[in-house]
């Protein structure tokens with residue numbers, strides 16, 4: 232199992248991992264949403280209205296503008312898609328590539344326990360799954376206030392993901408929080424991979440909301456199970 236690698240598609244750059252029954256990856260800085268169509272011609276690309284919730288839907292629940300922050304595919308011929316610009320995309324798929332998807336995990340989603348909802352949806356059996364943490368803002372670039380730290384006070388990992396930097400300010404390690412929670416839910420440590428790419432300090436590679444402000448640019452994080460039957 233390899234991590235997604237940087238490739239070029241009609242002049243656009245993206246990280247992609249492809250195998251017989253699975254494709255997933257993430258786009259770079261200026262990738263236009265229209266270019267996603269060239270990646271997945273004729274396939275439904277299931278965009279969500281992301282609201283920092285813990286709601287994960289399946290394609291049968293999808294409609295335009297549906298509010299959710301994760302999608303679980305179980306054989307449907309469709310592309311799960313999450314947009315990020317500092318928040319963390321979490322990809323997951325099982326050994327048989329029969330089920331998989333992607334979550335949008337910011338601090339609010341983690342605080343609400345979106346990964347716990349995922350474990351419930353998957354029947355509590357995370358041991359069969361592999362996880363990949365895509366590009367997101369990493370600890371050294373992610374300063375938050377006391378208000379955020381307080382909201383994690385009751386989490387078992389709440390003490391270890393904040394590093395005080397100055398009065399009332401902490402560095403937040405979102406990736407560590409998510410990883411520790413997945414492990415507590417039964418995910419195997421060696422099956423959780425981190426791409427090691429920070430959106431904030433990889434200038435030129437990814438959009439970053441904290442660095443660039445509201446440019447509207449996003450990373451498109453996509454996953455499709457290719458073993459699904461062709462439509463029609």
Ligand SMILES: [Zn+2]
Nearest residue numbers: 372429431432
């Ligand atoms: Zn960084």
